[in-house]
Amino acid sequence: MSSDRPRVRRIGVMGGTFDPIHNGHLVAASEVAYRCKLDEVIFVPTGQPWQKMSGTEASGTAPRSVSPAEDRYLMTVIATASNPRFSVSRVDIEREGATYTVDTLRDLRAILPDAQLYFITGADALESILSWQHWEELFALAKFVGVSRPGYELHAEHLADHLAKLPADTLQTLEIPALAISSTDCRERAATGRPVWYLVPDGVVQYIAKRRLYRARASRGVSAP
Ligand SMILES: Nc1ncnc2c1ncn2[C@@H]1O[C@H](COP(=O)(O)OP(=O)(O)OP(=O)(O)O)[C@@H](O)[C@H]1O
Numbered sequence: 001m002s003s004d005r006p007r008v009r010r011i012g013v014m015g016g017t018f019d020p021i022h023n024g025h026l027v028a029a030s031e032v033a034y035r036c037k038l039d040e041v042i043f044v045p046t047g048q049p050w051q052k053m054s055g056t057e058a059s060g061t062a063p064r065s066v067s068p069a070e071d072r073y074l075m076t077v078i079a080t081a082s083n084p085r086f087s088v089s090r091v092d093i094e095r096e097g098a099t100y101t102v103d104t105l106r107d108l109r110a111i112l113p114d115a116q117l118y119f120i121t122g123a124d125a126l127e128s129i130l131s132w133q134h135w136e137e138l139f140a141l142a143k144f145v146g147v148s149r150p151g152y153e154l155h156a157e158h159l160a161d162h163l164a165k166l167p168a169d170t171l172q173t174l175e176i177p178a179l180a181i182s183s184t185d186c187r188e189r190a191a192t193g194r195p196v197w198y199l200v201p202d203g204v205v206q207y208i209a210k211r212r213l214y215r216a217r218a219s220r221g222v223s224a225p
């Protein structure tokens with residue numbers, strides 16, 4: 001028996017601080033789109049990434065300032081412009097206060113009520129997911145796809161124990177092509193005049209130079225958003 005019901009649209013959501021966006025983010029989104037048969041991937045730059053800005057034990061980071069949201073948004077637009085299945089949302093940068101994924105997903109569900117959302121996250125972010133605001137609610141709003149990242153174990157025993165607390169069938173993990181690129185390394189390279197060519201898309205290299213991002217950060221005193 002055939003059904004005339006249209007297939008539910010599958011939309012990927014790639015959240016990140018994207019300071020700057022790099023080819024590791026783009027390969028992760030592209031690979032998940034292919035493997036999970038997504039119709040589209042929406043990149044969502046954070047407004048105020050509270051764990052990065054405050055530094056937390058869960059995220060294993062020290063507090064740091066973040067480039068203005070508009071710069072991070074524009075770099076994300078530049079990086080994704082050539083892919084017709086990639087788009088960028090302003091929901092997080094337009095919301096006041098700290099950015100919580102539960103709000104991101106609620107906002108996107110309101111805009112796309114009939115779609116199935118797939119939130120894409122790297123193995124490092126998965127390690128801290130139980131420290132996210134209202135994490136128990138996240139899995140009713142979207143399916144989660146955890147991707148491999150050099151330097152982080154996707155199938156580590158401690159991670160498996162930790163993720164066993166999540167509801168069944170809400171998280172899948174995928175091995176993707178390994179790109180040992182981080183925004184931290186890109187910022188450090190730009191700050192010390194080393195190349196970021198081919199770590200980030202060409203237009204992003206040019207945007208960083210044009211806006212003089214990551215140079216003398218302390219004297220610019222930048223902070224989000
Ligand atoms: N090279 C990579 N491979 C796979 N996933 C990645 C990679 N880089 C980042 N991600 C994932 O992309 C999402 C957004 O990452 P984010 O913008 O914080 O970049 P980052 O490189 O981790 O930044 P930073 O070095 O400033 O912490 C997170 O879920 C992260 O795990």
Ligand SMILES: O=C(O)c1ccc[n+]([C@@H]2O[C@H](COP(=O)([O-])O)[C@@H](O)[C@H]2O)c1
Nearest residue numbers: 015016017046049051100101102132133
């Ligand atoms: O919801 C939270 O409390 C929360 C805490 C840390 C990170 N996140 C989300 O995880 C994604 C990657 O974040 P980051 O800080 O690693 O760039 C991004 O969409 C963040 O909003 C969400």
